[in-house]
Amino acid sequence: MVNEIAEEDHQESVTIAKDEIPHAASSEDDEIESGYCFDNFLKNDLIKLHESSSDYSIIRKGFFSGMGETLSKSIKIVAIHKTSYSGFSAKAQAENFQILKKAVAEKCGGDANVKYAWYGGSRDEICEILTQGFSWYTRTTENQNRYRNSVCFSAAKFSFGSVLSSKVDETGLNHLLLCRVILGKAEVVTAGDCNGRFHPSSPEFDSGVDNLSDPRRYIIWSTYMNSHILPGFIISFEAPFLRDGGTIKTRSPWLRFTTLLSMLSRRLSPSEMASLEKHYKDFQEKKITKPQLIERIKEIAGRQLSPTIFSPYTNKKLQGCSGGK
Structure with missing residues (x-):
């Protein structure tokens, strides 16, 4: 079913031959049986892929290609499940x-700009998406409901961003949902642009991206979130560095700024990265203090990233005036 994950941007994601709807029946390479921790997936008619299947190998390669060499060594894929589309609603x-893909293609001159993209969440949220679709409400860090105006995805070759958004379940696993998304004609959307908006800026556009030439984030507005998104696979993995409250652990008590840049470069746009580097230069020149630098990094990177990156270093020194740390 799945042919390739290409390197180029216009073919950056998993491609389905002839763009067919995946067949409900499993192949000889697929495992129908699954472990206890995947009971919720089986209840949603998901099929566990065998490690020897081509689908498994290609999705695995695409997942790790967006993680970077260092983090890839500390992650273990436990299972990959695919949707069967056997139920009435799923079909x-x-x-x-x-x-809708054909309609958007006609609107956009023949190309609907369909991409594969990662979505990170909790196991329960992902199961709910499979059965009910994306909810109009999302849970905040304060455990309160907030009205959702859009759904944010990581591009296929930047899986790290969605890994940070995933949640550890009671079995110690994290889960990502691999979806197909209809982007159509995209416009640049910054974090501030999302406030109070639930649709594109004009009928000319269909979706949002952080960068037109090399997008790392896709924005599907809430008005389209249950029509322009099609879940396809769930990848379940062990990531020890995301446990214990979602903090990244390292052997060193020092946070190298170059390491931080490498981590955030998979999540942020080029303009945001340039802003980060400017603030760091100001810190080196003692124009701003260490707390000010950290706060500005948090503002640019997004509050959802700050616990993951900064928690281990809250009481540590952030070296910056020498050694590139």
Whole structure:
């Protein structure tokens, strides 16, 4: 079913031959049985892929290609499941996705700009997405409901961003949902642009990206979130550095700024990275203090990233005036 994960941007993600809806039946390489921790997946008619299958190998390669060499060594993929589209609602959703894809293609001159993209969340949220679709509400860090105006995805070759958004379940696993998304004609959308918006800026556009030439984030507005998104696979993995409250642990008590830049470069746009580097230069020249630098990094990177990156270093020194740390 899955042919390739290409390197080029216009073919950056998993490609389905002839753009068909995946067949409900499993192949000889697929395992119908799964472990206890995946009972919720089986209840949603998911099929566990065998490690020897081509689908498994290609998705695994795409996942690790967006992680970087260092982090890839500390992650273990436990299972990959695929949607069967055997249920009435799932089948209707897949068929509706194809109809909308053709409509957007006609609107955009023949290309619907369909991409594969990662979404990170909790296991329960992902299961709910499979059965009910994306919710109009999302849970905040204060455990309160907040009205959702959009859904943010990581591009296929930047899986690290969604890994940081995933949640550890009671079995110690994290989960990512690999979806197909209809981008159509995209416009640049910054973090501030999302406030109070639930749709594109004009009928000319269909979705948002952080950068037109090399997007790392895709924005599907809430008005389209259950029509322009089609879940396809779930990848479950062990990531020890994300445990204990979602903090990244390292052997060193020092946070190298070059390491931080490498981590954030998979999540932020080029303009945001340039802003980060400017603030760091100001810190080196003693124009701003260490707390000010950290706060500005948090503002640029997003509050959802700050616990992951900064928690181990809250009481440590952030070296910056020498040694490139």
